[in-house]
Amino acid sequence: MAATASLKSSLLLPSPISDFNGAAVSISTQKRRRSWQPRGARMQVLAAADSKNILVMGGTRFIGVFLSRLLVKEGHQVTLFTRGKAPITQQLPGESDAEYTEFSSKILHLKGDRQDFDFVKTSLAAKGFDVVYDINGREAVEVEPILDALPNLEQYIYCSSAGVYLKSDLLPHCETDAVDPKSRHKGKLKTESLLTSRDVNWTSIRPVYIYGPLNYNPVEEWFFHRLKAGRPIPIPGAGNQITQLGHVKDLAAAFIKVLGHPKASQQIFNISGAKYVTFDGLARACAKAGGFPEPELIHYNPKDFDFGKKKAFPFRDQHFFASVEKATRELGWTPEFDLVEGLTDSYNLDFGRGTFRKEADFTTDDMILGKKLAAV
Amino acid sequence: MATTAASTAAAFACASRLSTSPAVPRPSVWSSSSSLRAFPRGVAARRRAAMAARSAVLTVRAEATTKKSVLIVNTNAGGHAVIGFYFAKELLAAGHAVTVLTVGDEASDKMKKPPFSRFSELTSAGGKTVWGDPADVGAAVGGASFDVVLDNNGKDLDAVKPVADWAKATGVGQFLFISSAGIYRPTDEPPHVEGDAVKESAGHVGVEKYIAEQFGSWAAFRPQYMIGSGNNKDCEEWFFDRIVRKRPVPIPGNGMQLTNIAHVRDLATMLALAVESPGAAAGRIFNCVSDRAVTLDGMARLCAAAAGADIVIVHYEPAAIGVEAKKAFPFRNMHFYAEPRAAKEVLGWTSTTNLPEDLKERYAEYASSGRGDKAMTFDLDDKILVALEKAPASVTV
Numbered sequence: 001m002a003a004t005a006s007l008k009s010s011l012l013l014p015s016p017i018s019d020f021n022g023a024a025v026s027i028s029t030q031k032r033r034r035s036w037q038p039r040g041a042r043m044q045v046l047a048a049a050d051s052k053n054i055l056v057m058g059g060t061r062f063i064g065v066f067l068s069r070l071l072v073k074e075g076h077q078v079t080l081f082t083r084g085k086a087p088i089t090q091q092l093p094g095e096s097d098a099e100y101t102e103f104s105s106k107i108l109h110l111k112g113d114r115q116d117f118d119f120v121k122t123s124l125a126a127k128g129f130d131v132v133y134d135i136n137g138r139e140a141v142e143v144e145p146i147l148d149a150l151p152n153l154e155q156y157i158y159c160s161s162a163g164v165y166l167k168s169d170l171l172p173h174c175e176t177d178a179v180d181p182k183s184r185h186k187g188k189l190k191t192e193s194l195l196t197s198r199d200v201n202w203t204s205i206r207p208v209y210i211y212g213p214l215n216y217n218p219v220e221e222w223f224f225h226r227l228k229a230g231r232p233i234p235i236p237g238a239g240n241q242i243t244q245l246g247h248v249k250d251l252a253a254a255f256i257k258v259l260g261h262p263k264a265s266q267q268i269f270n271i272s273g274a275k276y277v278t279f280d281g282l283a284r285a286c287a288k289a290g291g292f293p294e295p296e297l298i299h300y301n302p303k304d305f306d307f308g309k310k311k312a313f314p315f316r317d318q319h320f321f322a323s324v325e326k327a328t329r330e331l332g333w334t335p336e337f338d339l340v341e342g343l344t345d346s347y348n349l350d351f352g353r354g355t356f357r358k359e360a361d362f363t364t365d366d367m368i369l370g371k372k373l374a375a376v
Numbered sequence: 377m378a379t380t381a382a383s384t385a386a387a388f389a390c391a392s393r394l395s396t397s398p399a400v401p402r403p404s405v406w407s408s409s410s411s412l413r414a415f416p417r418g419v420a421a422r423r424r425a426a427m428a429a430r431s432a433v434l435t436v437r438a439e440a441t442t443k444k445s446v447l448i449v450n451t452n453a454g455g456h457a458v459i460g461f462y463f464a465k466e467l468l469a470a471g472h473a474v475t476v477l478t479v480g481d482e483a484s485d486k487m488k489k490p491p492f493s494r495f496s497e498l499t500s501a502g503g504k505t506v507w508g509d510p511a512d513v514g515a516a517v518g519g520a521s522f523d524v525v526l527d528n529n530g531k532d533l534d535a536v537k538p539v540a541d542w543a544k545a546t547g548v549g550q551f552l553f554i555s556s557a558g559i560y561r562p563t564d565e566p567p568h569v570e571g572d573a574v575k576e577s578a579g580h581v582g583v584e585k586y587i588a589e590q591f592g593s594w595a596a597f598r599p600q601y602m603i604g605s606g607n608n609k610d611c612e613e614w615f616f617d618r619i620v621r622k623r624p625v626p627i628p629g630n631g632m633q634l635t636n637i638a639h640v641r642d643l644a645t646m647l648a649l650a651v652e653s654p655g656a657a658a659g660r661i662f663n664c665v666s667d668r669a670v671t672l673d674g675m676a677r678l679c680a681a682a683a684g685a686d687i688v689i690v691h692y693e694p695a696a697i698g699v700e701a702k703k704a705f706p707f708r709n710m711h712f713y714a715e716p717r718a719a720k721e722v723l724g725w726t727s728t729t730n731l732p733e734d735l736k737e738r739y740a741e742y743a744s745s746g747r748g749d750k751a752m753t754f755d756l757d758d759k760i761l762v763a764l765e766k767a768p769a770s771v772t773v
Contacts, residue, residue: 169670169671169673169674169675169677169678170668170669170670170674170731171634171668171669171670172668172669237630237632238629238630238632240629240630240632240633240711241632242566242634242711274569275565275566275567275569276565276566276567277564277565277566278564278565278566278711280564281563281564281565282564284564285564285565319632319634319671323667325717325720329720329721339565
C-alpha cells in the first residue's frame with residue numbers, strides 16, 4: 001500500500017474551478033455567488049510520485065465530467081473508459097477556452113464496452129492503473145474483470161446509490177442501516193458485497209438525488225420546464241414528502257476527498273446535501289433559482305390516474321433522505337452548495353442557457369389538470 | 377465581555393447551511409471552569425475564530441473531571457419535568473453534587489406524579505431535593521452556591537431572569553437552559569439545525585439571548601418530544617391507550633409528518649457532557665433530540681409493534697371536521713424535526729435512542745400499570761370517527 005502517497009493525497013484539496021460558475025446570479029434573493037471552492041482550499045502542486053494513474057469507468061456524461069476535471073487539475077493521469085458514443089470531452093458553460101484546451105489535451109481515452117469482460121480484463125491489465133473510479137457500474141459482474149486485471153490496485157472507488165436502503169419509518173438513512181436486497185439498485189448492493197469479499201481497498205459512495213448542470217436525470221429540469229411554461233406544478237400526495245438533492249460538484253469533491261484517504265478504506269459514505277427538502281419546498285426553490293414567481297402547486301392522488309409508462313413526477317413518492325454526517329466527520333467533507341444556490345448554479349449554467357436533456361412533456365400534467373378542472 | 381455580543385449575534389444568525397471543518401483535537405486547558413477564568417481572552421479568541429468559521433468541529437475528550445456542584449431548577453409539571461430527573465441521576469452517577477429545586481410546594485398534588493413521586497431515587501443517590509420559588513433561588517437553596525445551574529423551568533425571561541441574575545451574582549460558572557426546538561421557524565428544508573432562524577417573539581428566544589449576554593459559559597438546549605419512565609406527560613401512552621382497546625388511531629393529515637422522539641436518557645447524557653466540557657459547550661445551542669426522525673404513522677406502527685398488537689390508522693383533516701389538532705393529537709401536525717448536529721460535533725455526544733426497542737420497555741411498564749384496563753373516554757376520537765364515516769376521506773391531502 002502506498003501509504004506515503006495516500007497520506008499526501010489526503011492533504012490535497014480540490015483546486016478552485018471558479019470558471020464553471022458562469023454568469024452572475026440573476027435571482028431575487030441576494031445570494032453571494034459562490035466560486036466552487038471548498039473552504040480553505042489550496043492548490044497543491046503534486047510531486048511526480050504523488051500523481052496517480054487513474055481509470056474512470058464512464059466520465060463523459062455527468063459526475064465524471066466534473067470529477068475528471070478535478071483529477072486532472074490535481075495532476076493525475078486520467079483515462080476515461082467509454083464506448084465513445086458521446087464526445088470524450090465537451091467544453092462546459094463558463095469554462096474558458098484555455099482551461100478546456102488544457103483539460104482535453106491531458107485527458108486520455110480507452111475505447112471499449114465494459115460489458116465485454118474479456119476486453120476489459122486484457123486492456124486494463126495491459127495498461128495497469130493505480131486507482132479506479134467506477135462511476136457507471138451497475139452489476140457486480142462488471143466489476144470482476146476490473147479487479148482481476150489490476151491485482152495491485154490501490155483503491156476501487158465506486159458510485160453506488162442511497163437507493164439501496166430499505167424503506168423505513170425512521171430516518172435519515174445512515175450507512176449502517178438495513179439495505180433492501182430487492183431494490184431496483186440491488187446490482188449496486190451486490191457490487192458492494194463483491195468489493196467487500198475481494199482483497200481490495202474499496203470505497204463506496206451512496207448519493208441520493210444528484211443535480212447540477214448537465215444532469216441527464218430530469219430532476220431540476222422537470223421543474224424548470226414547467227416554471228418556464230408558466231404551468232402549475234403537479235405534486236403527488238400532500239407534497240410534504242421529504243427528499244434530498246446533492247450538487248454534482250459537491251459529489252465530485254467527495255470523490256476526490258476519498259482518494260487515498262485512510263478513513264475511506266473499506267467504507268461507505270452517503271453523499272448529498274446538508275439539508276433535506278419537501279416536494280413543495282423543492283418546487284419553490286427551483287422557482288427562486290430561476291427567478292420565476294412563486295409557482296402554483298397542484299396536489300393529486302396518483303392512485304386516481306393511470307399514467308402508463310410515463311413518470312408523472314421525478315421523485316419516489318415517499319420520504320427518501322440520508323445523513324451525510326459520516327462523511328463530514330470522517331473525511332472533513334461538507335457540501336458547498338445549499339439548495340437554492342445549487343439550483344441557481346444549475347439554472348445559470350444549463351437550463352437557463354436554453355440547454356436541457358429531455359424535451360418538455362406535459363402529458364401527465366394535462367391528465368392531472370384535466371381531472372382537477374372536471375372536479376370543480 | 378465584548379465578544380459575547382458577537383457570539384450572541386452569531387448564535388442567532390440565520391444560517392441555511394451547517395458547515396464544519398475537519399476535527400482538531402482540543403487542548404484540555406479549556407475543559408475546567410477555573411481554566412476559563414484564567415484564560416478569558418483565550419476563550420474569547422477561540423469563540424471569535426469559531427464564529428468566523430461559522431462553526432468549528434472540536435473533538436472533546438471527556439476527561440476525569442473535577443466534581444461539580446450542580447443546581448437544577450426544575451419545572452413541576454409537563455413534558456420537560458423528566459429531563460431534570462434523568463440529568464440529576466446522570467450527574468450523581470458521575471460523582472457530582474446535585475440539588476434539584478422543584479418549583480412550588482413539596483406538599484402540592486403535583487408532587488404525587490412521576491418523576492417527583494420518585495425523588496427518593498435522587499436522595500438515596502446523594503442528591504438534595506428542595507422546593508421553592510425561582511424568583512428567590514437563594515432562599516430556596518439556603519444560600520448555597522453552585523458551579524453549574526440548569527434552568528429547566530422557565531419558558532420566558534420573566535421566569536428565568538431571576539434565576540440567571542441570582543446565578544451571576546453568586547458566581548455560578550456555567551449557566552444551562554432548557555429551551556425548545558419549537559422556536560424554530562417552519563422551513564421547506566428540514567431538519568432544523570442549530571443556527572437556523574427562530575421565531576424572534578418566542579419566550580425561549582428572549583431567554584437564550586439574555587443568558588448569552590450575561591454569561592461567558594452558557595448553553596441552550598432545544599428538545600422536542602421524550603419518552604422514558606418517570607415522564608410527567610403522556611407521549612407513547614396516547615397510542616397505547618387506543619391500541620390496547622383496539623380502537624382506530626386517528627392521525628391528522630397524511631401521517632407522513634416527521635417528528636423527533638428521544639429517550640430522555642439521551643438528553644441527560646448531552647447535558648452531562650456539557651457540564652463536563654464547559655469550554656466546548658460555551659456559547660452554543662444544542663438541539664436536544666435523538667438523531668432519527670420518525671413519521672407520525674411510523675410512531676403509531678412502532679407502538680403497535682411494541683405492544684404486539686394490530687393497528688388501524690385513520691387519517692383526517694382537522695379543519696374539515698372541526699376539531700383542533702392540538703387537542704386531538706399530542707404531536708404537532710406538521711414536520712417538526714430537528715437534528716442534534718452540534719452535540720455530535722462539539723461534545724462528541726452520541727444518540728442511543730432506539731425507538732423499536734425503547735417502546736418495548738415503555739409498553740411493558742404501560743401494561744403492568746393497569747392503565748390499559750381503565751375506563752377511558754375518547755370524545756374527540758369519536759367525533760373524528762363519526763365525521764369520517766359520514767364523509768369517508770376522499771383520499772389525501
